[in-house]
Amino acid sequence: MQARFAPSAIWAHLRSTYWFLPSVITLACMGLALGLTVVERNMWDRDALPAWLTSGGSDGARQMLAAVAGSMITVVSVTFSVTIVALTVASQHFGPRLLNSFMRDTSAQAVLGIFIGTFAYCLVVLRTVRGDGDEYERFIPHVGVTTALALSLVSVGALIYYIHHVAASLQVSEIARRVSRDLLRSIDRLYPQQLGDDAEAPENPPAVPEGAVEILSTGSGYVQRVEPDQVFELAREAALVLWLSIRPGDFATEGLPLALAHPPPANPEQFTKALNAALVLGTDRTSDQDAGLEWQQLTEVTLHALSTGMNEPFTALTCIDRVGEGFARLVTRRVPSALRADERGQVRVITRRHRFPELLDEAVDPIRAHAGGSPEVGKHLLVLLGRLAQLAHGDEDRAAIRRQGELVKDSMERWLKDGSYGEQIENLYRVVQHATRPV
Structure with a gap:
């Protein structure tokens, strides 16, 4: 079974990586460097700049940018080391499945992005500095150099914050609070209706009749998501009733049943392929539809x-x-109905909640x-x-x-x-x- 990614699954994956947000921030810093350089070169009267924006000669500008860039790459390496140590401690003391919670920490990702972005910014601005003896026209990006200094000060603040953040995030009360916050959000999303709200009473699910056929899984992995509309349309177009045997969070094994169908589909091979395409399998459980994670x-x-x-x-x-x-x-909270019926009231899909x-x-x-x-x-x-x-x-x-x-x-x-x-x-x-x- 070929891997298929739903937009929500892609976003959940990107949120739990240490490259996506830092890459976005780095690209933004590089764009800022290019933009400031173009504006300063073509639009601003450099002689009219206030004294606090000037950065001296070309040699001073180069030294400033090189110093900031060198210090940033050192800080980045130290920060990555601290992050790896924190992940190791968390895995050993609180369990490896909590690593996703740490990986999704946008604060840590943003700090790494600030450090790498400042480094990339300095490199981009550094290559635009031109002195009197250079082949090209003399150009000293005063605003760009001053902005690099400002970014370095922001990076110092980010480093102080990061040290505090790592120390706080390894406390069990903070870990439990973060997981509990995600849990409450999942409950609100998956069980939105309060008990006592007006709603139709759910119908009794029909029993599985004799002659129902098994629809087998063509792949193995944790069920991260079931596309409900896709499954419903599949059952409605095939004019059959589908009893799903699995739900998000379960482990689907290749060759074992995903569902029971009655009457048997006209084209079993095509139906099996379509049902498997409506499921997103992965190596880990995700909280998108999994209430128990x-x-x-x-x-x-x-x-x-x-x-x-x-x-x-x-x-x-x-x-x-x-x-x-x-x-x-x-x-x-009220448990959502496990039944899905068509416009004529015929139950087409019975899920497990x-x-x-x-x-x-x-x-x-x-x-x-x-x-x-x-x-x-x-x-x-x-x-x-x-x-x-x-x-x-x-x-x-x-x-x-x-x-x-x-x-x-x-x-x-x-x-x-x-x-x-x-x-x-x-x-x-x-x-x-x-x-x-x-x-």
Whole structure:
């Protein structure tokens, strides 16, 4: 299967590179250098320039530009070294899947762009300097040299900011905040409708009839995006019903089913090719349509903190708070309908949606299993579940919260006999039990 890139996937990729934004800034600085040189050479009266804009003779201008360019390339190399060290530390302490969060940091990209752009600016202006003994007409770009000095001062400020930014970004509270911010944005985008908003009740999805055929994947990779309109038009034009077996975030394996179709398509080979073309596969999960990615990242940081080598329970508590923040928003949102019908009301596509109960299980189960019966982590999970229970409205959601509460309590069985811990655990569990009772 040939790689196909949707515009959103391309933009997400560009955002997580260290070359795109720095390249844009560098090109802008080079354009500024050329523009200032042309304007100063052809439009400005150089003799009328104020004294603070003049830069002395041609030798002084060359030395100034060469000094700034040389210092910038040194700063760039140091900055790249600091960046690599920061990425290594983040990968070791918080998990390799969080590297995308660091790579998408536009502040770091912009700082690198300022340094490289200043270097490129100085080189462009430097080649325009002409002295009295040169073959060409004498020209000293006073404005260009002064601008280079200004850019060097901006670069100094950017370097100071970058050092502070790297130190701050490696703090677990800041990492959890950034991931949580992305999580809340994903929830708002994928689950925009509040519970209680006017909406048609979703229809019951039709059962898969006998005779439905499997549509196989022609490639392997994580499903980064499913083009809903493309899939719907494909099913409508083929006059069939399509049950998608995969959803964004799942791993598609070549030769395994992507969907079931009934009745069988008239041209199975062409239909298979068209359905595969409606999916974007990649080497990593992305948050474009994947509601569970950021929860997985927060869970990963929590598990690293609870590992034997790290043993940092309070780091885990910080991440659990952010996990709860996301679920507190999700539990108040309506899950979009999994059905897509044509103009005659005939259901054509049945998709799989990420729902609250399964997302809760995917996030809490690993934390509970790796907590090793830690009373602090267990109590924090019960506090989280108690808060969610107060916000939950659906019976299915309340049942999932109640089930997790029971599992958390059972995992701390040995602490129930402890007088202090046992009483706290029982009280917290009763809050969950009371808030999730059938109504």
